[in-house]
Amino acid sequence: MSTVRPFTSADRDACLVLFDSNVPGFFVPQERAEFEEWLGQPFDSGEYGEYFVLEDGGRVVACGGVWLDPQHPERPAGFSWGMVARDAHRRGYGSALLHFRLGRLRELGAREVHLDTSQHTAPFYARFGFREVRRVPDSYGPGLDRVDLVAELGG
Structure with missing residues:
Protein backbone atom coordinates (compact mmCIF):
# COMPACT_ATOMS: atom_id res chain seq x y z
CA MET A 1 0.00 0.00 0.00
CA SER A 2 1.35 3.41 -0.92
CA THR A 3 1.30 6.48 1.30
CA VAL A 4 2.11 10.13 0.70
CA ARG A 5 3.93 12.01 3.45
CA PRO A 6 5.92 15.22 3.82
CA PHE A 7 9.51 15.17 2.55
CA THR A 8 12.26 15.12 5.18
CA SER A 9 15.98 15.64 4.72
CA ALA A 10 16.37 11.85 5.13
CA ASP A 11 14.52 11.49 1.77
CA ARG A 12 17.06 13.58 -0.14
CA ASP A 13 19.13 10.71 -1.53
CA ALA A 14 16.02 8.71 -2.50
CA CYS A 15 14.66 11.71 -4.42
CA LEU A 16 17.99 12.13 -6.23
CA VAL A 17 17.82 8.45 -7.22
CA LEU A 18 14.34 9.11 -8.66
CA PHE A 19 15.71 12.06 -10.61
CA ASP A 20 18.67 10.05 -11.93
CA SER A 21 16.36 7.24 -13.04
CA ASN A 22 14.56 9.72 -15.31
CA VAL A 23 17.70 11.00 -17.09
CA PRO A 24 17.68 11.07 -20.05
CA GLY A 25 14.15 11.37 -21.33
CA PHE A 26 12.37 13.37 -18.67
CA PHE A 27 15.19 15.50 -17.29
CA VAL A 28 18.57 16.62 -18.62
CA PRO A 29 21.71 16.03 -16.54
CA GLN A 30 22.25 19.77 -16.03
CA GLU A 31 19.02 20.00 -13.99
CA ARG A 32 20.34 17.68 -11.26
CA ALA A 33 22.39 20.36 -9.50
CA GLU A 34 19.36 22.66 -9.43
CA PHE A 35 17.15 19.90 -8.01
CA GLU A 36 19.79 18.91 -5.47
CA GLU A 37 20.10 22.50 -4.24
CA TRP A 38 16.33 22.93 -4.21
CA LEU A 39 15.93 19.84 -1.98
CA GLY A 40 17.94 21.66 0.68
CA GLN A 41 15.33 24.41 1.08
CA PRO A 42 12.79 24.61 3.91
CA PHE A 43 9.46 23.15 2.81
CA ASP A 44 7.04 24.87 5.16
CA SER A 45 4.46 26.45 2.83
CA GLY A 46 6.76 29.47 2.52
CA GLU A 47 8.76 30.49 -0.53
CA TYR A 48 9.50 26.88 -1.56
CA GLY A 49 6.05 25.50 -0.81
CA GLU A 50 5.59 21.97 0.41
CA TYR A 51 7.25 18.81 -0.87
CA PHE A 52 6.07 15.22 -0.53
CA VAL A 53 7.21 11.68 -1.16
CA LEU A 54 5.08 8.69 -2.05
CA GLU A 55 6.27 5.45 -0.47
CA ASP A 56 5.31 1.91 -1.31
CA GLY A 57 6.62 -0.89 0.88
CA GLY A 58 9.09 1.50 2.52
CA ARG A 59 10.57 2.58 -0.83
CA VAL A 60 10.24 6.16 -2.06
CA VAL A 61 8.83 5.71 -5.57
CA ALA A 62 7.66 9.25 -6.32
CA TRP A 81 9.60 18.88 -9.22
CA GLY A 82 7.26 15.92 -9.67
CA MET A 83 8.68 12.55 -10.68
CA VAL A 84 8.20 8.80 -10.40
CA ALA A 85 11.00 6.22 -10.43
CA ARG A 86 11.41 5.07 -14.02
CA ASP A 87 10.95 1.42 -13.06
CA ALA A 88 7.65 2.39 -11.38
CA HIS A 89 6.06 4.29 -14.29
CA ARG A 90 2.55 3.25 -15.33
CA ARG A 91 1.67 1.74 -11.95
CA GLY A 92 -0.60 4.52 -10.68
CA TYR A 93 1.95 6.30 -8.48
CA GLY A 94 1.98 9.45 -10.59
CA SER A 95 -1.83 9.60 -10.57
CA ALA A 96 -1.94 9.08 -6.80
CA LEU A 97 0.61 11.83 -6.21
CA LEU A 98 -1.21 14.14 -8.64
CA HIS A 99 -4.54 13.70 -6.83
CA PHE A 100 -2.83 14.28 -3.49
CA ARG A 101 -1.21 17.49 -4.71
CA LEU A 102 -4.44 18.77 -6.27
CA GLY A 103 -6.21 18.12 -2.98
CA ARG A 104 -3.51 19.93 -1.04
CA LEU A 105 -3.77 23.00 -3.28
CA ARG A 106 -7.55 23.00 -2.83
CA GLU A 107 -7.02 22.89 0.97
CA LEU A 108 -4.72 25.91 0.62
CA GLY A 109 -7.43 27.78 -1.29
CA ALA A 110 -5.94 27.67 -4.79
CA ARG A 111 -8.33 28.05 -7.72
CA GLU A 112 -5.97 26.93 -10.46
CA VAL A 113 -2.69 25.09 -10.73
CA HIS A 114 0.27 25.80 -13.02
CA LEU A 115 3.21 23.66 -13.94
CA ASP A 116 5.91 23.36 -16.51
CA THR A 117 7.02 19.99 -17.78
CA SER A 118 8.41 18.33 -20.88
CA GLN A 119 6.54 17.22 -23.96
CA HIS A 120 6.93 13.64 -22.70
CA THR A 121 4.95 14.24 -19.49
CA ALA A 122 2.43 16.80 -20.75
CA PRO A 123 0.02 14.14 -22.11
CA PHE A 124 -0.16 12.57 -18.62
CA TYR A 125 -1.34 15.88 -17.15
CA ALA A 126 -3.71 16.49 -20.08
CA ARG A 127 -5.61 13.33 -19.07
CA PHE A 128 -6.44 15.12 -15.81
CA GLY A 129 -7.74 18.34 -17.37
CA PHE A 130 -4.55 20.36 -17.73
CA ARG A 131 -4.36 22.46 -20.87
CA GLU A 132 -1.27 23.67 -22.66
CA VAL A 133 -0.74 27.43 -22.58
CA ARG A 134 2.80 27.65 -23.97
CA ARG A 135 5.52 25.49 -25.50
CA VAL A 136 9.19 26.42 -25.84
CA PRO A 137 11.21 24.01 -28.01
CA ASP A 138 14.51 22.80 -26.51
CA SER A 139 13.99 24.99 -23.42
CA TYR A 140 15.32 22.41 -20.95
CA GLY A 141 17.93 21.08 -23.36
CA PRO A 142 18.27 19.64 -26.87
CA GLY A 143 15.12 17.68 -27.68
CA LEU A 144 13.44 18.53 -24.36
CA ASP A 145 10.72 21.14 -24.77
CA ARG A 146 9.17 23.12 -21.94
CA VAL A 147 5.39 22.84 -21.89
CA ASP A 148 3.47 25.18 -19.57
CA LEU A 149 0.15 23.79 -18.39
CA VAL A 150 -2.74 25.08 -16.29
CA ALA A 151 -5.84 23.48 -14.77
CA GLU A 152 -8.82 24.94 -12.96
CA LEU A 153 -9.47 23.52 -9.49
CA GLY A 154 -13.13 22.85 -8.91
CA GLY A 155 -14.50 23.04 -5.37
Whole structure:
Protein backbone atom coordinates (compact mmCIF):
# COMPACT_ATOMS: atom_id res chain seq x y z
CA MET A 1 0.00 0.00 0.00
CA SER A 2 1.35 3.41 -0.92
CA THR A 3 1.30 6.48 1.30
CA VAL A 4 2.11 10.13 0.70
CA ARG A 5 3.93 12.01 3.45
CA PRO A 6 5.92 15.22 3.82
CA PHE A 7 9.51 15.17 2.55
CA THR A 8 12.26 15.12 5.18
CA SER A 9 15.98 15.64 4.72
CA ALA A 10 16.37 11.85 5.13
CA ASP A 11 14.52 11.49 1.77
CA ARG A 12 17.06 13.58 -0.14
CA ASP A 13 19.13 10.71 -1.53
CA ALA A 14 16.02 8.71 -2.50
CA CYS A 15 14.66 11.71 -4.42
CA LEU A 16 17.99 12.13 -6.23
CA VAL A 17 17.82 8.45 -7.22
CA LEU A 18 14.34 9.11 -8.66
CA PHE A 19 15.71 12.06 -10.61
CA ASP A 20 18.67 10.05 -11.93
CA SER A 21 16.36 7.24 -13.04
CA ASN A 22 14.56 9.72 -15.31
CA VAL A 23 17.70 11.00 -17.09
CA PRO A 24 17.68 11.07 -20.05
CA GLY A 25 14.15 11.37 -21.33
CA PHE A 26 12.37 13.37 -18.67
CA PHE A 27 15.19 15.50 -17.29
CA VAL A 28 18.57 16.62 -18.62
CA PRO A 29 21.71 16.03 -16.54
CA GLN A 30 22.25 19.77 -16.03
CA GLU A 31 19.02 20.00 -13.99
CA ARG A 32 20.34 17.68 -11.26
CA ALA A 33 22.39 20.36 -9.50
CA GLU A 34 19.36 22.66 -9.43
CA PHE A 35 17.15 19.90 -8.01
CA GLU A 36 19.79 18.91 -5.47
CA GLU A 37 20.10 22.50 -4.24
CA TRP A 38 16.33 22.93 -4.21
CA LEU A 39 15.93 19.84 -1.98
CA GLY A 40 17.94 21.66 0.68
CA GLN A 41 15.33 24.41 1.08
CA PRO A 42 12.79 24.61 3.91
CA PHE A 43 9.46 23.15 2.81
CA ASP A 44 7.04 24.87 5.16
CA SER A 45 4.46 26.45 2.83
CA GLY A 46 6.76 29.47 2.52
CA GLU A 47 8.76 30.49 -0.53
CA TYR A 48 9.50 26.88 -1.56
CA GLY A 49 6.05 25.50 -0.81
CA GLU A 50 5.59 21.97 0.41
CA TYR A 51 7.25 18.81 -0.87
CA PHE A 52 6.07 15.22 -0.53
CA VAL A 53 7.21 11.68 -1.16
CA LEU A 54 5.08 8.69 -2.05
CA GLU A 55 6.27 5.45 -0.47
CA ASP A 56 5.31 1.91 -1.31
CA GLY A 57 6.62 -0.89 0.88
CA GLY A 58 9.09 1.50 2.52
CA ARG A 59 10.57 2.58 -0.83
CA VAL A 60 10.24 6.16 -2.06
CA VAL A 61 8.83 5.71 -5.57
CA ALA A 62 7.66 9.25 -6.32
CA CYS A 63 8.05 12.82 -5.12
CA GLY A 64 6.52 16.17 -5.92
CA GLY A 65 5.55 19.46 -4.41
CA VAL A 66 3.06 22.31 -4.39
CA TRP A 67 3.47 26.05 -4.00
CA LEU A 68 1.08 28.91 -3.45
CA ASP A 69 1.90 32.55 -4.18
CA PRO A 70 -1.20 34.77 -4.19
CA GLN A 71 1.01 37.82 -4.81
CA HIS A 72 1.43 36.66 -8.44
CA PRO A 73 -2.05 36.49 -9.98
CA GLU A 74 -0.70 35.23 -13.31
CA ARG A 75 0.72 32.08 -11.60
CA PRO A 76 -0.80 31.91 -8.11
CA ALA A 77 -0.26 28.19 -7.40
CA GLY A 78 1.46 25.23 -8.93
CA PHE A 79 3.39 21.99 -8.83
CA SER A 80 7.13 21.63 -8.37
CA TRP A 81 9.60 18.88 -9.22
CA GLY A 82 7.26 15.92 -9.67
CA MET A 83 8.68 12.55 -10.68
CA VAL A 84 8.20 8.80 -10.40
CA ALA A 85 11.00 6.22 -10.43
CA ARG A 86 11.41 5.07 -14.02
CA ASP A 87 10.95 1.42 -13.06
CA ALA A 88 7.65 2.39 -11.38
CA HIS A 89 6.06 4.29 -14.29
CA ARG A 90 2.55 3.25 -15.33
CA ARG A 91 1.67 1.74 -11.95
CA GLY A 92 -0.60 4.52 -10.68
CA TYR A 93 1.95 6.30 -8.48
CA GLY A 94 1.98 9.45 -10.59
CA SER A 95 -1.83 9.60 -10.57
CA ALA A 96 -1.94 9.08 -6.80
CA LEU A 97 0.61 11.83 -6.21
CA LEU A 98 -1.21 14.14 -8.64
CA HIS A 99 -4.54 13.70 -6.83
CA PHE A 100 -2.83 14.28 -3.49
CA ARG A 101 -1.21 17.49 -4.71
CA LEU A 102 -4.44 18.77 -6.27
CA GLY A 103 -6.21 18.12 -2.98
CA ARG A 104 -3.51 19.93 -1.04
CA LEU A 105 -3.77 23.00 -3.28
CA ARG A 106 -7.55 23.00 -2.83
CA GLU A 107 -7.02 22.89 0.97
CA LEU A 108 -4.72 25.91 0.62
CA GLY A 109 -7.43 27.78 -1.29
CA ALA A 110 -5.94 27.67 -4.79
CA ARG A 111 -8.33 28.05 -7.72
CA GLU A 112 -5.97 26.93 -10.46
CA VAL A 113 -2.69 25.09 -10.73
CA HIS A 114 0.27 25.80 -13.02
CA LEU A 115 3.21 23.66 -13.94
CA ASP A 116 5.91 23.36 -16.51
CA THR A 117 7.02 19.99 -17.78
CA SER A 118 8.41 18.33 -20.88
CA GLN A 119 6.54 17.22 -23.96
CA HIS A 120 6.93 13.64 -22.70
CA THR A 121 4.95 14.24 -19.49
CA ALA A 122 2.43 16.80 -20.75
CA PRO A 123 0.02 14.14 -22.11
CA PHE A 124 -0.16 12.57 -18.62
CA TYR A 125 -1.34 15.88 -17.15
CA ALA A 126 -3.71 16.49 -20.08
CA ARG A 127 -5.61 13.33 -19.07
CA PHE A 128 -6.44 15.12 -15.81
CA GLY A 129 -7.74 18.34 -17.37
CA PHE A 130 -4.55 20.36 -17.73
CA ARG A 131 -4.36 22.46 -20.87
CA GLU A 132 -1.27 23.67 -22.66
CA VAL A 133 -0.74 27.43 -22.58
CA ARG A 134 2.80 27.65 -23.97
CA ARG A 135 5.52 25.49 -25.50
CA VAL A 136 9.19 26.42 -25.84
CA PRO A 137 11.21 24.01 -28.01
CA ASP A 138 14.51 22.80 -26.51
CA SER A 139 13.99 24.99 -23.42
CA TYR A 140 15.32 22.41 -20.95
CA GLY A 141 17.93 21.08 -23.36
CA PRO A 142 18.27 19.64 -26.87
CA GLY A 143 15.12 17.68 -27.68
CA LEU A 144 13.44 18.53 -24.36
CA ASP A 145 10.72 21.14 -24.77
CA ARG A 146 9.17 23.12 -21.94
CA VAL A 147 5.39 22.84 -21.89
CA ASP A 148 3.47 25.18 -19.57
CA LEU A 149 0.15 23.79 -18.39
CA VAL A 150 -2.74 25.08 -16.29
CA ALA A 151 -5.84 23.48 -14.77
CA GLU A 152 -8.82 24.94 -12.96
CA LEU A 153 -9.47 23.52 -9.49
CA GLY A 154 -13.13 22.85 -8.91
CA GLY A 155 -14.50 23.04 -5.37
